[in-house]
Amino acid sequence: MTRAVTRTGRGSRGSTVSLALPWPVWVPAVVAFGLIAVPVAGLIVRTDWPNFAALVTTDAALDALWLSLKTGLTSTALCLVLGGPLALVLARSNIPGLPFLRSVVLLPLVLPPVVGGLTLLFLLGRTGPLGQLLNAWFGITVPFSTEAVVIAQTFVAMPFLVVSLEGALRTAGERYEVVAATLGASPLTALRRVTIPVVLPGLISGSVLAFARALGEFGATIAFAGNLQGTTQTLPLLIYIQSQNDLDGAVAMSLVLVVVAVLVIVATRTRDVSGVR
Amino acid sequence: MKPLSSYLRRPPEAASDGSGLAARVTTRRGGFTLDVDLRVEPGEVVAVLGPNGSGKSTLLGTLAGLYAPEDARVTLGGRVLLDSADGTAVPAHRRRVGMLSQQALLFPHLSVRDNVAFGPRCAGRPRREAAAGARRRLDDVGVGELEDRRPAELSGGQAQRVAIARALATEPELLLLDEPFAALDIDAAPAVRSVLRRLVRDTGQTTLLVTHDVVDAVVLADRLVVLAEGRIVEQGPTAEVLARPRSAFAARIAGLDLVTGVAADGGLRTPDGGTVFGAASEPVDDGEPAVAVFAPTSVAVHREHPEGSPRNVLPVRLAALEPQGQVVRLRAAAVPQGPPWADGLAADITPAAVAELGVEPGDDLWFAVKATEVSVHPRSR
Amino acid sequence: MISARRLVLTALAAAVTLGVAACGSSGGEQQQAAPARTLTISAAASLTDVYNQLKPQFEQAHPGTTVRFNFGGSDTLAQQVVQGVPTDVLATASPKTMQTAQQAGRIEGQPVTYAANSLQIAVAPGNPKQIANLQSLVGPQVTEAICQPTVPCGQATQAAERAAGVTLDPVSQDPDVRTVLQRVTTRNVDAGIVYVTDVKATNGQVQGVDFPQASAQGAGQTYPIGVVAGSQNADLGQQWIQFITGPQGDAALTQAGFQLK
Numbered sequence: 001m002t003r004a005v006t007r008t009g010r011g012s013r014g015s016t017v018s019l020a021l022p023w024p025v026w027v028p029a030v031v032a033f034g035l036i037a038v039p040v041a042g043l044i045v046r047t048d049w050p051n052f053a054a055l056v057t058t059d060a061a062l063d064a065l066w067l068s069l070k071t072g073l074t075s076t077a078l079c080l081v082l083g084g085p086l087a088l089v090l091a092r093s094n095i096p097g098l099p100f101l102r103s104v105v106l107l108p109l110v111l112p113p114v115v116g117g118l119t120l121l122f123l124l125g126r127t128g129p130l131g132q133l134l135n136a137w138f139g140i141t142v143p144f145s146t147e148a149v150v151i152a153q154t155f156v157a158m159p160f161l162v163v164s165l166e167g168a169l170r171t172a173g174e175r176y177e178v179v180a181a182t183l184g185a186s187p188l189t190a191l192r193r194v195t196i197p198v199v200l201p202g203l204i205s206g207s208v209l210a211f212a213r214a215l216g217e218f219g220a221t222i223a224f225a226g227n228l229q230g231t232t233q234t235l236p237l238l239i240y241i242q243s244q245n246d247l248d249g250a251v252a253m254s255l256v257l258v259v260v261a262v263l264v265i266v267a268t269r270t271r272d273v274s275g276v277r
Numbered sequence: 278m279k280p281l282s283s284y285l286r287r288p289p290e291a292a293s294d295g296s297g298l299a300a301r302v303t304t305r306r307g308g309f310t311l312d313v314d315l316r317v318e319p320g321e322v323v324a325v326l327g328p329n330g331s332g333k334s335t336l337l338g339t340l341a342g343l344y345a346p347e348d349a350r351v352t353l354g355g356r357v358l359l360d361s362a363d364g365t366a367v368p369a370h371r372r373r374v375g376m377l378s379q380q381a382l383l384f385p386h387l388s389v390r391d392n393v394a395f396g397p398r399c400a401g402r403p404r405r406e407a408a409a410g411a412r413r414r415l416d417d418v419g420v421g422e423l424e425d426r427r428p429a430e431l432s433g434g435q436a437q438r439v440a441i442a443r444a445l446a447t448e449p450e451l452l453l454l455d456e457p458f459a460a461l462d463i464d465a466a467p468a469v470r471s472v473l474r475r476l477v478r479d480t481g482q483t484t485l486l487v488t489h490d491v492v493d494a495v496v497l498a499d500r501l502v503v504l505a506e507g508r509i510v511e512q513g514p515t516a517e518v519l520a521r522p523r524s525a526f527a528a529r530i531a532g533l534d535l536v537t538g539v540a541a542d543g544g545l546r547t548p549d550g551g552t553v554f555g556a557a558s559e560p561v562d563d564g565e566p567a568v569a570v571f572a573p574t575s576v577a578v579h580r581e582h583p584e585g586s587p588r589n590v591l592p593v594r595l596a597a598l599e600p601q602g603q604v605v606r607l608r609a610a611a612v613p614q615g616p617p618w619a620d621g622l623a624a625d626i627t628p629a630a631v632a633e634l635g636v637e638p639g640d641d642l643w644f645a646v647k648a649t650e651v652s653v654h655p656r657s658r
Numbered sequence: 659m660i661s662a663r664r665l666v667l668t669a670l671a672a673a674v675t676l677g678v679a680a681c682g683s684s685g686g687e688q689q690q691a692a693p694a695r696t697l698t699i700s701a702a703a704s705l706t707d708v709y710n711q712l713k714p715q716f717e718q719a720h721p722g723t724t725v726r727f728n729f730g731g732s733d734t735l736a737q738q739v740v741q742g743v744p745t746d747v748l749a750t751a752s753p754k755t756m757q758t759a760q761q762a763g764r765i766e767g768q769p770v771t772y773a774a775n776s777l778q779i780a781v782a783p784g785n786p787k788q789i790a791n792l793q794s795l796v797g798p799q800v801t802e803a804i805c806q807p808t809v810p811c812g813q814a815t816q817a818a819e820r821a822a823g824v825t826l827d828p829v830s831q832d833p834d835v836r837t838v839l840q841r842v843t844t845r846n847v848d849a850g851i852v853y854v855t856d857v858k859a860t861n862g863q864v865q866g867v868d869f870p871q872a873s874a875q876g877a878g879q880t881y882p883i884g885v886v887a888g889s890q891n892a893d894l895g896q897q898w899i900q901f902i903t904g905p906q907g908d909a910a911l912t913q914a915g916f917q918l919k
Contacts, residue, residue, distance in 0.1 A: 127845040143846050144801070144829035175382055181369035182341055182376040183396035183447050190370075193395070197386040222837070226830025227806065241833055244733035245808045 043255055048248040055252035063230045064238040065256060068215055071146065071234060075153035076161075076211040082154075083161040083210075084203070088191075090162065091169035102166075109159050116155055117223025124151070124224075148225035149232050153214035160209035168202020169195070208268045212261050297321065297483060298353050298451050302339050304346030311335050311346070311507040317451070319354075320481040324494035324515065327504030333487045336504075337453050340485065341376050342369030354450050370399075375449030379460040381436035383428035389415065389439050390424040396447035414442035418472050434465030441473055445482070452477070454486040458493060467559035467654075470496055474655065491519065491533060492558075495568055496654050516568070533570050534622045534646075537656065540567040545653050551616050554589050555651025568656040575650035576624035578607060579643040580634060589646045593619045595638050598631070605631050612641060619644070697894045698744070700728040700735040702751035702810075702881070703834050704775065707859050708914045709749075716901050723894060731809050731834045739764050739886055747895040749883040749902075751775070752810035756882040766892060769884035772903045773916040775853040776878050777814055778866035780842045787848045791869045792822040795849055802849040803830045803841045810879055811835045815851045817876030818869070826851075839864070853879065858915035880919065 048055065055061070089095070090102055108116055124131040124142040134140040142148050176198055180190035196203065218236040225232040227241065235257050243250035298317040304310070311332035317323045327333050338344040339359070340351060345366050351359040353374065358367045383392045393411035398404065415421045418438040420431075428436060437457065444452060457473065458466040474497055477484050486497055494501055494515055501518040503511040511518055519535055538547040540561040544554040545568070553569040561567055577583070583590060593609035600606075604625040611620040624644055626634075636642065701709050706729050713725045728735070732750035736758040739748050748765065750756050759765050781789050787800055795802045804826060805812035812831065819826060829847060832838045838850040843863045850864075857866035871877060883902065885895040901907055908918055 121844060121846060125844055125846045141801075175380070176384060178341075178343060178369070179376070179382045179384075180395070180399075182372075182374060182449075182453075183443065184370050184373070184399040185395070186370050186399070187368075189399055194384055198384070200386070222833070226803065226841070227832055228828065228830055232830065241806050241808060244731055244737065244806075244833070247737070 040258060043251060043258065046251050047255055048252065051248065052252050052255075055249045056256050058249070060229050060233070060238055061235075061249070061253055061256075064233050064235045064253070065260075067146070067149070067230065067233065068235040068257075069260070071149045071153055072211055072214040075150045075157055075214045076207055078150065078154045079158050079161040079210045079214075080203075080207060083158045083206075084165060086158075087162045087165035087169060088195075091166045092174070105162050106159050108156050113156055113217065113219030113221075114223045115219075117152055117220035117225075120148075120152060120155060120220065120224040124148075143224060144226040144228065144232060146225075146231055149221055149234060152220035152224045153217045156217050156220050157210035157213040160213050161206040164202050164206030164209060165199065168199040168206075171202075172198045204268050208265055211264060215257065215261060296354050298340070298351070298485065300336075300340060300351045301349060302336060302346050302351070303348040304335060304339070304344070306335060309507060313504070313507070313509055315485075315502060315509070317483055317485050319483050321500065322477060322482075322484040322486060322498045323500045323502055324486040324488060324498030325502045325504055326488060326491070326494055328489065331504040332507040333504060334455070337376070337455055337485075337487055340451070341374050341453055342367065342372050373447070373450040374453060375444040375447055375451070376453045376455065377437075377440055377444045377457045378455040379457065381428070381433075381440035383431075383436055383439055383443070385428050387428075388424065389420070389426050389428065389431070392428065392439060393443045393446050396443065400447065410446060411442070414446050415439065417445075417476060418442045432465070433461050434469050437461060437465075437469050438472060441469070441476065445476060445480070450483065452482050452484045454484060454488075454497075456488050456490075456493075457486075458490070459488075471559045471561075471655065473497070492570065492654060495519070495535065495570065495656055534573055534576065536569040536618050536622075538567060538569070538618075539563075540565045540653060540655065544648065544651065545569040547616060547618050549616055549618070551591075551618075553651060553653075554648035555653045556649070558652045558654050561653065561655045566656050567653050569651050569653050571646050571651045573606060573623040573625040574604070575646055576622070577645040578624050578626055578630070578634065578636075579645060580636075582643055583645050589648065589651065591616055591619050591644050593622065593642055593644050595636055595640045595642055597638055598636070600628075601625065603627070607631075607636070607642075609642075609644060694722050694724075695891060695894060696724045696726055697746050697891050697898060698726045698728065699747040699749060699895075699898065700730070700739065700743075700745045700886075701747075701749040702732045702735065703729050703836050704751055704811075704853055704855055704879075705729070705749060705881070706836075707855075708910050708916070711910050711914075712902065712907060715906055716898060719901070720894065720897065725898075733758075733809055745886055746889040746891045747883065747898055748886055749881065750810075751879055751881055752813070753880060753882055755810065756884065759884075759886075764887050765884040766887045766889070767885065769882040770899055770903060771880050771882045771919050772899075772907070773881040773911050774878055774919055775855050775881070775916055777811075777818055777851055777872040778854045778857050778868060780839060780850045780852045780857050780860075780864040781848065781867055782842070782845060783862060783865045785865055785867065789849055789867055791867075792818060792824050792826070792871060795826055796824055797827070800849060801829045801847045802826060802851070803832055803838045803847045804828045804851045805835055805838055806831045806833050809834060811838075811851070811853065814877045814879055818851070818871040818874055821871040821874035821877065822869075853915075855915040881916075 086105065090098060090105070121143060122128050126132070126135060126141060126143070131142060134142065142151070176194050177190045180194045185193065216236055218240060221232070221234060222237055227233050227237050235253060239250045239253050239257070242253065297319045301314045303312045309330070309332070313332065313336060325333055325336065335344060339346055339349055342358070345359065346361070348361050349359050350361065353372070357365050358372050359365060384395065387395065390408055390411045393414050394407035397407040397410055402410070412421060412424060415424050418441050420435050420438045423431065423435060431439065458470055461469060470493065476482070477497065486493060488494060498515050501512060501515045502509055503518065516535060516537055519533070536545060536547060536553050538545045540557065540563055541552060542563060544552055546552055555569050592612045592615040594612045595607055596610035597608040598605055599608060605628055607624045607626065609619050609622045609624070611617045622644060699709065709727055717723055717725055728745060732752055732755040735748060736750060736755040739745060739759045740762040748756070748759055753771070756765070756769050760769070779789055779795070781787065789795065789800065794800065804815045807813060807816055830841065835852050835856055839852050839856050839860065841847045842850040843860060854866060857864055883899055885892050885899070889895055911918060
């Protein structure tokens with residue numbers, strides 16, 4: 001009996017009959033998909049397969065891949081730790097000027113990444129106001145360091161996390177938190193045991209977007225962090241440099257980047273669909 | 278002649294020690310002013326009835342700790358929850374005020390059992406103990422076998438039962454019910470209402486119910502408070518208010534005929550030994566306090582004893598004729614040899630029918646109601 | 659297969675060039691409206707200032723002609739030309755990159771070499787770190803940026819390093835010389851190895867330090883220019899080459915710090 005009902009519950013979700021889409025939707029949809037998929041497929045066709053392994057296992061390539069993964073994950077974690085609370089403030093607080101704050105958060109989406117990198121340089125560079133202080137007080141020079149790569153990636157990736165998380169928070173609404181409060185949950189308990197689990201799918205997809213953006217980040221990185229193998233040369237930087245004189249290598253490494261991104265997206269998507277725990 | 282209300286339960290002796298809920302709320306929201314002074318005694322169930330926009334949600338929100346009106350004082354069990362005079366405002370999670378609303382709002386990521394154990398866990402109970410308690414609570418509401426389910430796998434009625442268990446698991450000092458059956462299927466509502474009634478009664482749970490469904494009030498509440506445009510326009514024992522509504526809103530929602538007694542085979546036995554034939558809306562044991570409810574529009578009025586059966590036919594004396602828009606309401610008084618509970622019953626008929634019958638106050642008439650038009654509900658004791 | 663290859667080439671060209679797409683139409687349809695013509699020139703980044711300065715003079719001398727530039731690293735430009743990006747003239751900063759285009763059959767006739775440039779160490783005005791030569795750049799007390807070895811200025815820098823017998827420890831190897839220069843002007847590095855012309859172009863924002871290995875084999879830079887094969891505006895392209903190697907071009911190049919060839 002119990003089992004039968006369970007099946008019905010699950011089955012009704014899977015067997016929902018969707019309404020037929022009107023035909024004008026299909027043509028642009030196919031074009032849109034093709035615009036994304038065909039060039040990427042072209043990458044596969046263009047790849048120099050016999051030498052693929054050699055091309056993607058050069059010292060520079062391995063260094064860049066490792067650096068990209070390391071900095072991408074670190075900046076995603078930073079986006080979560082800093083951007084998560086920011087999304088909460090944007091979605092739940094009623095401090096004045098929220099619309100203004102929200103549009104500021106979106107700026108990295110609009111700014112060309114190179115400009116983002118330059119603004120970071122103006123702030124944190126050796127002659128920048130914050131950079132001078134850091135240098136004078138702690139002897140820290142931010143540009144041209146792996147930390148600079150992480151900062152640049154976090155700068156461009158942050159809006160992706162904040163926007164998707166804020167959307168998820170708004171969709172979920174405050175009703176679960178209200179219920180939790182009437183059940184005796186302190187705001188922190190409600191955040192930990194109710195809000196975060198409820199918006200987990202949004203949190204995951206936001207993190208994936210942020211990671212993907214950080215992984216592909218180029219402009220802000222080269223402007224702010226420079227380009228040095230093993231320290232600041234991420235995969236996109238290496239690909240750009242390589243594309244100037246070794247297209248085969250550039251194409252092969254682009255494919256590696258694509259595969260990494262697809263793996264991450266697929267892994268999290270699967271989790272997403274299987275439901276939140 | 279005994280007044281109808283004498284058959285109904287009186288509210289518990291008003292405790293004058295300040296326990297229970299005392300709330301005085303004055304607030305202005307937009308162009309609307311709420312000005313309410315309300316008491317709920319320990320163990321008492323009070324229903325607040327009012328049309329939309331009468332301030333019910335603001336009142337509930339204030340009690341739950343979601344709004345802080347500019348001028349309010351709320352005490353519960355001797356604790357000051359809110360006092361605008363000195364700025365006291367106990368946060369929602371420390372009020373020990375539970376809430377059950379239209380939507381069950383079960384946490385979607387937790388199993389049914391963990392939903393119910395949530396409150397006790399927040400109160401610091403060990404996991405094992407909280408889970409065991411949750412199982413008991415789920416058995417109490419009749420869904421013990423669903424403890425491992427996810428909320429998405431429950432029907433609306435099941436979910437609301439779990440929500441009831443969850444709200445009561447924290448053993449709140451005050452339980453707020455916000456239209457708790459409004460979103461349920463018409464088939465599911467009576468059973469869930471019955472579960473809630475039993476639990477609230479058994480535990481002597483101090484409860485404030487907000488509803489616009491008079492049946493909820495009849496079934497659950499000792500006392501009725503009628504709210505209109507932000508003010509209390511009427512209050513008193515449920516049956517009394519419903520039998521003799523003094524406000525327009527109460528008259529409209531109360532536009533129902535109520536007969537109290539105990540449940541019996543085939544309907545309701547009145548205190549004088551008569552029977553009102555009808556169908557029970559939910560399982561109710563013989564001898565249990567109950568109320569028979571029917572609409573005045575379903576009452577047929579005759580000069581002579583009508584032929585045919587099975588019907589509820591009773592002699593009445595016409596007390597008053599009240600024009601009510603499209604219809605005329607005939608208000609009945611009891612006749613000396615007839616059932617005393619006929620006093621106050623209403624029948625709505627068309628002006629044409631009134632003219633045809635040629636009735637006047639003081640005339641003796643017969644009211645007839647089909648058994649299928651009468652529903653029998655258990656009522657508060 | 660052929661169509662797939664074409665598609666791939668198109669996609670790659672688009673991906674590599676990005677901004678160039680907008681400059682792509684070198685004006686087939688514009689030829690009917692006789693005087694209105696657009697000459698598209700792909701030029702090495704180090705030519706930016708001189709070419710921009712000469713553009714109005716050339717347009718004045720050829721009424722109805724609009725000159726558009728596609729500035730970038732020489733390698734990128736040569737690749738674009740090989741991939742068939744529509745452009746009329748290719749002006750690179752090294753013979754090697756020009757050869758890349760030539761070998762692909764994308765250059766009409768013989769390219770002309772018309773200017774040369776040499777390396778200088780760019781430092782903050784007043785040379786606060788007392789930098790005298792390549793050797794003084796080595797070590798953590800002086801931070802420097804240089805060009806990535808795959809671009810001409812990077813190859814020139816490597817040649818100078820070899821001649822001086824030093825190995826630099828840059829904090830960044832940048833994809834073009836302007837990025838190196840920007841790091842010096844923003845004072846984020848103490849020194850950068852750039853060309854004389856780049857130092858001159860900053861109008862005193864940086865100071866140039868000459869060093870002996872700047873004239874070593876391979877450290878210098880020569881500037882070839884040629885008309886792209888199949889250009890609809892080959893005649894105009896030839897006129898630009900004559901103009902750039904003529905008196906007006908010479909004057910502008912000299913003023914910018916180039917040596918004439």
